[in-house]
Amino acid sequence: MPSKPESILKDLEGNKFAPIYFLQGEEPYFIDKITDFIENNALAPQDRSFNQTIMYGKDATMASILTNAKRFPMMSDRQVVIVKEAQNIFELGKEIGDQQLIAYIKNPLPSTILVFAYKYKVLDGRKALAKELDKKAILVKSDKVPEYKLAPYIEQYVKSKGHTIETKACQILAESIGNNMEVLTNEIDKMVINFNEPEKINSGHIQQYIGISKDFNNFELTKALSYKDILKANTIINYFGQNTKAHPLIPILSLLFMHFSRLLLVKANKNLGERELASVIKVNPYFVKEYTIAAKNYSLGKIIDVIGYLREADLRSKGVIATNSMEDSQTLKELIFKILH
The missing domain is CATH 1.10.8.60 (Helicase, Ruva Protein; domain 3)
Known part of the structure; x- marks a missing residue:
């Protein structure tokens, strides 16, 4: 099973390094964090000139990567080979490239730390390469x-x-x-x-x-809607409308969809205690009171209607529904009016 980035970072901070790291997944942040840590800490600064090789997937072949990995370090206990943007290695995922890498995984050079930074996707877990990495290397999955x-x-x-x-x-x-x-x-x-x-x-x-x-942010907007504070909600969206770059519509719609979806769960679990309800709707218990008040302020039918309004606004913002060139700020104003009335 792939390791979590946090556990690998903890090992690295304890100076525990492995011969092979394959870092994959949709979230590049954790892949970069692990890669950067190895790049900046596996070798002393004076050893990096001869013993640290940085390669890029689009410019590298599997053969050239493994040739570097099989070199012995010069006047150092270890060497580091890092392949950034490894998702661009042409042969990776093809039989010849996978077989070359599998052969190395089975018999890696102990003095080499070989790192693949494979971003935005994951290997097919059913294939031999992923299985071999899982068994004999550090395979990390970096999820959003x-x-x-x-x-x-x-x-x-x-x-x-x-x-x-x-x-x-x-x-x-x-x-x-x-x-x-x-x-x-x-x-x-x-x-x-x-x-x-x-x-x-x-x-x-x-x-x-x-x-x-x-005072004027997404958190305060959802709170104003929960309490049906019409004045505050309209003040916030007018503020948003003055700077739509800083307050784009799509993230606001996503947040409101999650908010009202949670209200459906509150309605369905109204007999639960505060902590149990917090666990069900996946929020800090601190916010349960707001959700229980909101659930009283909106009927089940209204919540379902609101989710429909949100889907319609999302389609408008993406141009799927004709809007007569309606701006995002106007779409948001119309949406908030429908929610509150």
């Missing part, structure tokens, strides 16, 4: 972080930087940036570099250092 797991990830990432973060602030980041992990972690890094002491991050910090308004 589901939106409901973003808040715990943010909390852990902030903690790793020596700080803590309020639940509301965490949710603002998750709902405003989404699961583009490179952007998300870069924004957090940009913020925490301003702190000289351990800090408890709040929505004010996020507004000050990242530029996400603490």
Whole structure:
């Protein structure tokens, strides 16, 4: 079974290196993180000139990769061969290339660390190469972080930087940036570099250092809809309409779809306790009260109608339904009106 990126990073930080790493999956962030760690830490700086080889898939053949892997290190205990963008290796996935790599996997050079950074897709697990990698190499699968797991990830990432973060602030980041992990972690890094002491991050910090308004953001929009606060909801979407680049429609629709889908689950599980309900709808227990109030404010029929409105708005935004050149801001205003009335 493929390993999780977090467990491999922990091993690497403990100076535990393996002969072969095959890093694959839809989320490039974790693949880059592992690759960069090996590139910057497996060898001392003075050993890298002769013992570290960086190759790129589109320019490499399997034969040239393995020739480099079979070299012995010069005046060092190990050498590193990294193949970036390995998904572009022409022979990979073809019988000749796979057989060459399988032969090496069965008998790797112990003094070589060979890394394949295979982004945006995964090998066919039914084929011999994937099976051999799973048995004898470090095979890592880097999945997209589901939106409901973003808040715990943010909390852990902030903690790793020596700080803590309020639940509301965490949710603002998750709902405003989404699961583009490179952007998300870069924004957090940009913020925490301003702190000289351990800090408890709040929505004010996020507004000050990242530029996400603490009053006008996706988190506050869903909250206004939950409480049927018409004035606040309209104020927020008018703010969004003034800068549609910073507040694109598609992520907002995705967030609202998830929000109202959770309300369906709340309706179906109304007898559950707070913690059990939080587990079912996959939110922090802190937010259960908002969802239970929203479930009282919207009938089952209305929630189903809202999900239909969201699908229609999504099709309009993608040009599937004719809109008479309706702008995204107008589509959002019409949608919010339908939801609240």
